[in-house]
Amino acid sequence: MKLEKVLVVGAGTMGHGIAELFAMAGYQVYLSDINQEILDNALSKIKWSLDKLQEKGQLKESASNIVSRIKTVVGLNESVSDADFAIEAAIEKLDLKRQIFSKLDELLPAHAILATNTSSLSISKIAEATKRPEKVVGMHFFNPPVLMQLVEVMKGEKTSDETAKITYELAKKLGKTPIMINKDVPGYVVNRILGEIISASCIILQRGIADYLTIDAVARYKLGFPMGVFELLDYTGIDVNYYVSKSLEEYGIKSPCSALFEEKVKKNELGVKSGKGFYSYPAPGKYSKP
Numbered sequence: 001m002k003l004e005k006v007l008v009v010g011a012g013t014m015g016h017g018i019a020e021l022f023a024m025a026g027y028q029v030y031l032s033d034i035n036q037e038i039l040d041n042a043l044s045k046i047k048w049s050l051d052k053l054q055e056k057g058q059l060k061e062s063a064s065n066i067v068s069r070i071k072t073v074v075g076l077n078e079s080v081s082d083a084d085f086a087i088e089a090a091i092e093k094l095d096l097k098r099q100i101f102s103k104l105d106e107l108l109p110a111h112a113i114l115a116t117n118t119s120s121l122s123i124s125k126i127a128e129a130t131k132r133p134e135k136v137v138g139m140h141f142f143n144p145p146v147l148m149q150l151v152e153v154m155k156g157e158k159t160s161d162e163t164a165k166i167t168y169e170l171a172k173k174l175g176k177t178p179i180m181i182n183k184d185v186p187g188y189v190v191n192r193i194l195g196e197i198i199s200a201s202c203i204i205l206q207r208g209i210a211d212y213l214t215i216d217a218v219a220r221y222k223l224g225f226p227m228g229v230f231e232l233l234d235y236t237g238i239d240v241n242y243y244v245s246k247s248l249e250e251y252g253i254k255s256p257c258s259a260l261f262e263e264k265v266k267k268n269e270l271g272v273k274s275g276k277g278f279y280s281y282p283a284p285g286k287y288s289k290p
């Protein structure tokens, strides 16, 4: 299958990193979002990240060459209609994702695969919004996509073996280690496991058994995690985790963290992005070890 042009829908936390990865692997990338300000912000994060990798000698070509392969697009329109592969990285809301997929189905050529970076929603339900459910697949990256090695490839009920295989091979071309998940289950594998760890941490916190610093010390110094559990929630975004917990509730999976996340979201304590979550960050938007 011809696969030269990739469309990334959503230039936020995950989308910009995914666009960067595809551009690093030599693909022409359209990066789309609802306004130019979000796109400019995404481009500056991509440049920062590429400069870091360049400083460390981890790029095969110049950072500016890589950036030149990314074209920003406001909205979804005819200008992206020659994309061979699309990946959606919008917020975790089924209705929104279905609207995007319906539009992609209308705009993109018949051979194009439509992937979603969802971390919890049903691929089959997203695919129902298109006339090509066999070409709809999950491709779940982890934050930050450039550094995290794992990619989950998830099949919906109607995803063809060919679509899943192309997506799996594509993840390898990006230098990742993909895993194939054949069942369309909420949260797939990583978020099922991570979700249990986060839930247990919230219960321990809420029952006053230990504070978040103590729980994070256990995660880092006993379990060997690169970040504490609450540090990771701040890093990935408490709003993102809130939407994930809400969407899992629709499948009957109730998270003991929901109320805590909701309270923090209401106070705009979203983690790194707002400068305060469980920890404080002196420069909002920039991660620094708490």
Ligand code: 3HC
Residues within 6 Å of the ligand: 048, 049, 050, 052, 053, 118, 119, 141, 142, 143, 144, 146, 147, 148, 226, 227, 232, 236, 240, 289
């Ligand atoms: N691009 C390039 N370089 C980056 C970068 C990026 N996006 N992000 C961080 N770096 C750099 C840092 O600047 C630093 O560079 P330096 O050595 O020159 O200072 C270097 O990478 C190492 O970073 P740090 O010293 O800050 O910290 P760590 O050694 O801990 O590495 C980390 C950072 C790779 C993010 C590591 O902490 C980690 O693996 N954390 C866990 C992340 C994780 O689990 N993510 C998955 C979350 S779940 C998810 O995403 C699912 C979703 O659906 C919600």
